[in-house]
Amino acid sequence: MPGIIKKVKNHKKAAAAVLLILLIIAVLLFFRMFVLAAITIAAVIVNEFTVRKMNKQKDPFWKYSKIRNVDFLVIGDINPKAVQSLSESGRTISIFLPGCTLAGAYEVLRHTFSILKESGGTAVLVVRKKNVERIGYSPFEISFFHPVTVNRLGLIQAKYALKLPILFAPIKSLLFLSGLKGVKNASEHCNKEISGFCAERGIEGRLYIII
Amino acid sequence: MDTNRLIFGTGVSSSKDYDGLKQVIRAAVESRILAFDTAPSYGTEEVLGRILKELSDEMVIDRESLFIQTKIDAWQMQESDGNISKYVESAMKKLGVDYIDSLLIHWPVPEYFNTTWESFVKLRRAGAVRKIGVCNVRLRHLKQFAAFDYVPDIIQIERNPLRTCGKEIDFCLEHGIEVQAYSPLCKMDERLRDSGILKKVSQKNGKSLGQTVLRWHIDTGVTPVFTSTKPQRVGEYAGIFDFKLSDEDICKISSLNIDYKMYLESMLCPGL
Secondary structure, three states: OHHHHHHHHHOHHHHHHHHHHHHHHHHHHHOOOHHHHHHHHHHHHHHHHHHHHHHHOOHHHOOOOOOOOEOEEEEEOOOOHHHHHHHOOOOEEEEEOOOOOHHHHHHHHHHHHHHEOOOOOEEEEEEEHHHOOOOOOOHHHHOOOOHHHHHHOOOOOHHHHHHOHHHHOHHHHHHHHHOOOOOOOEEEEOOHHHHHHHHHOOOEEEEEEEO | OOHHHOEEEOOOOOOOOHHHHHHHHHHHHHOOOOEEEOOHHHOOHHHHHHHHHHHHHHHOOOHHHOEEEEEEOHHHHHHOOOOOHHHHHHHHHHHOOOOEEEEEEOOOOHHHHHHHHHHHHHHHHHOOEEEEEEEOOOHHHHHHHHHOOOOOOEEEEEOEOOEOOHHHHHHHHHHOOEEEEEOOOHHHOHHHHOOHHHHHHHHHHOOOHHHHHHHHHHHOOEEEEEOOOOHHHHHHHHOOOOOOOOHHHHHHHHOOOOOOOOOOHHHHOOOO
8 A cells, every 4th residue: 555655656647647536537427428438538538549650669769778879760650561572671670650741750850860870870750641741749659759859849739648648639549559660652852951960970861752 | 096087877777776876886985986977967966065065074085185076957948949058057056066077968959059168168167067978979069069160078978898989989089078888888788798808808808798898988088987786896996097908909809899789869859
């Protein structure tokens, strides 16, 4: 029992959130709103698994990971065939960012490129055509951002978005959790900013746009 | 005995509480290690200042004999848009000193680097800081700095036998820039701990693996910034000034290089 009390004391905010959710469910059940209660429970479960998977995606980048000097770093939306065959030829780390914008994928690249081999590594960005010009960052991109980036981009809701992706990006959360790896067609495009950024760091930068 | 070639770090793996830190700092001072490294993000500036003041009074150590190094963190660069002098004043107050021996940019965030560096130069000119430098830089950064006439006195990088940073060190030695190595023992990664090369060289010299690696840093022109929570370990590491590695042994240890890094710079300093 003292162990539980200690745990609750150490995680006051989490404990408060759990109590709030239980209270909401209890209120819904009290008023016999069973469907809404079931949806709430499902959303909470989906959210929990999404957050866990989102955090797990960052594991290779932590200091205790031994994964370093990989050949390919694939960042972005559903992995097209062209990229799959490309990355099969070497050690690859993939970051799945469903529905990400080009700006979001590029910002994630700025945070993660150091995992690549210092000379000869390749960064591959995959974005849907409709998201090339759009600006915006989902919780999946933000989870990689340094606090300095969060401040610079003015992402004031970032800390809530990271805890409640189901609320801030419901469709993307479901896509992320399902881990859909499509076989969509994509074509390679040239982007001066990405190529320049990568060339300066001794790596190759490639951009694939899903048609 | 040139124990100033060893710096005791109070970073990620060191004790943070007064009692724990005082024990190891006492062991360091007793071993004539008088150089200390801290940073705002380590949360040790104040406690380090207090301990050094107490030990200086007790063991009669003058300020000039000490080397105190701190850093400016990324959030400070951003919050002040590079005008970091107020943070330096605050650091001096916490450390209880009227000048800082060395001030480093912890993570050279590109967006705020230039203005921060200009502030650093002003502080050095004003005498508040004696040496200025940058952490976590690669050769391309050093070349860029040179192009802008930004010459750091010191750089601090992650360096150990699994990541020898040869190009950076050659550049710095050629340009008179002092190189410090953080995580100099790579937390005794099993690839070092189980290395036959390191074991053989250590046995030959009658030293521990840790002592051999620290000596390798010094014999390759680099000052290791080490830490430990154990006073006896601090004493052990101080005992590396009674031997030297042969050129052959240095080459053998350097051959362990696999460009491995614990800390991914881009995660801690986006766009670096």
